[in-house]
Amino acid sequence: MTRSESLFAEAVNYIPGGVNSPVRAFGSVGETPRFIESGKGAYITDVDGRRYLDFVGSWGPMILGHNHPRVLEAVKEACEKGLSFGAATEAEVTMAKLICDMVPSIEMVRMVNSGTEAVMSAVRLARGYTRRNKIVKFAGCYHGHSDAMLVKAGSGVMTAGVPDSAGVPEGCSQDTLTAVYNDIASVEALFNACGKEIAAVILEPVGANMGVVPPREGFLQALRELCTQNGSLLIFDEVITGFRLGPDGAQGYFHIMPDLTTFGKIIGGGMPVGAYGGRREIMELVAPLGPVYQAGTLSGNPVAMAAGIAQLTILKETPDFYGKLTRMSERLFDGIGQILAESKRSCQLNHIGSLGCLFFTDQAVRDYTLAKTADTKAFAEYFRHMLKAGIYLAPSQFEAMFVSAAMTEEDIDMTLAAMRGYFLGFHRGVSTLERCCW
Numbered sequence: 001m002t003r004s005e006s007l008f009a010e011a012v013n014y015i016p017g018g019v020n021s022p023v024r025a026f027g028s029v030g031e032t033p034r035f036i037e038s039g040k041g042a043y044i045t046d047v048d049g050r051r052y053l054d055f056v057g058s059w060g061p062m063i064l065g066h067n068h069p070r071v072l073e074a075v076k077e078a079c080e081k082g083l084s085f086g087a088a089t090e091a092e093v094t095m096a097k098l099i100c101d102m103v104p105s106i107e108m109v110r111m112v113n114s115g116t117e118a119v120m121s122a123v124r125l126a127r128g129y130t131r132r133n134k135i136v137k138f139a140g141c142y143h144g145h146s147d148a149m150l151v152k153a154g155s156g157v158m159t160a161g162v163p164d165s166a167g168v169p170e171g172c173s174q175d176t177l178t179a180v181y182n183d184i185a186s187v188e189a190l191f192n193a194c195g196k197e198i199a200a201v202i203l204e205p206v207g208a209n210m211g212v213v214p215p216r217e218g219f220l221q222a223l224r225e226l227c228t229q230n231g232s233l234l235i236f237d238e239v240i241t242g243f244r245l246g247p248d249g250a251q252g253y254f255h256i257m258p259d260l261t262t263f264g265k266i267i268g269g270g271m272p273v274g275a276y277g278g279r280r281e282i283m284e285l286v287a288p289l290g291p292v293y294q295a296g297t298l299s300g301n302p303v304a305m306a307a308g309i310a311q312l313t314i315l316k317e318t319p320d321f322y323g324k325l326t327r328m329s330e331r332l333f334d335g336i337g338q339i340l341a342e343s344k345r346s347c348q349l350n351h352i353g354s355l356g357c358l359f360f361t362d363q364a365v366r367d368y369t370l371a372k373t374a375d376t377k378a379f380a381e382y383f384r385h386m387l388k389a390g391i392y393l394a395p396s397q398f399e400a401m402f403v404s405a406a407m408t409e410e411d412i413d414m415t416l417a418a419m420r421g422y423f424l425g426f427h428r429g430v431s432t433l434e435r436c437c438w
């Protein structure tokens, strides 16, 4: 028995499913979770001393790789001064200014502790601002686990095979309307039916919780117009895309100004952080200034702020940071494309910037229904092959691969060699690969 196996055997006695978040479970890929002891740069090491090239990166925030020296130094310095005060600190002002400076749609921002909290608060604010109740979300988009958002919510619930959650009273989700990602007609139908009751449309501007599903050309623009015409707010949930697709997130990448934006883990550089922000006239409704109540004892925690400020400053000030990251990612995705072209497996490669996903299906994946055509057993086999080769992927067909700036050409080539072993070691012939790249 490995040490990970024995720790897991112990964990299941004390922690539901042995993990503190369902996406960490390895059940759907027929494996035991690896218990991670440390991370450095592009690699993590488990308690059995096995080293893996990490394409999860704590589900996005480790865009610089693990334990970047400047982030680590900032955290150490902050710790020396005290772990938490529950009082205002200068770091919170620095962080707020940094976010407002980097993201043009944000004039004011409130820090919270997770993406779930950020979305829950932004939705409450949108309802308070518009004095309407209904929210439109998209099937396959995940916005955290608050009650109203747990409707057709993507990867975690998909992988567990549970469509929605028990324990959510109907009353909590009755105002959550669901549309089809990349299908503007499905949103128009909702606006035609009850446009004047819709407080907000919320979406991941690039779907990253049903695998990676970029928006079709014109989709985000059409949503922007529909919201403006109907007096509804457009909320971009940039928990994954923020500061990953570029310094100004997906909204900068696609040139769309949402009314509110939510951020998560990436702005904490690995510490538990989230934030929501937007136009001043909307944000001024948040307590203590306005009537929309939202609070948090540990919000803006000084250690978390120190990590986040260090990380965002590096992202902002490193010349051509995103260009280099994208070129490294292209090396990976182009390589995967070539391998698949040589193999006879029907797969779809969706990717954008440093996010990518390989779907084991012969259908082009543009929404949740199409994502669900993927063969999860085939994914599980591929996952196990890659893990054995030292490549740590998310243990679910419906999650993204995150490329980090700590990865080198050698790392990418090693990944491609492992994939070549899987796809070409067993299968030779003509490919039916479709490659969707926006």
Ligand SMILES: Cc1ncc(COP(=O)(O)O)c(C=O)c1O
Pocket: 059, 113, 114, 115, 116, 117, 119, 142, 143, 144, 145, 204, 209, 237, 238, 239, 240, 264, 265, 274
């Ligand atoms: C797009 C999106 N929104 C919200 C969340 C919830 O964030 P957290 O897990 O920090 O609560 C996630 C989590 O991955 C996410 O991907």
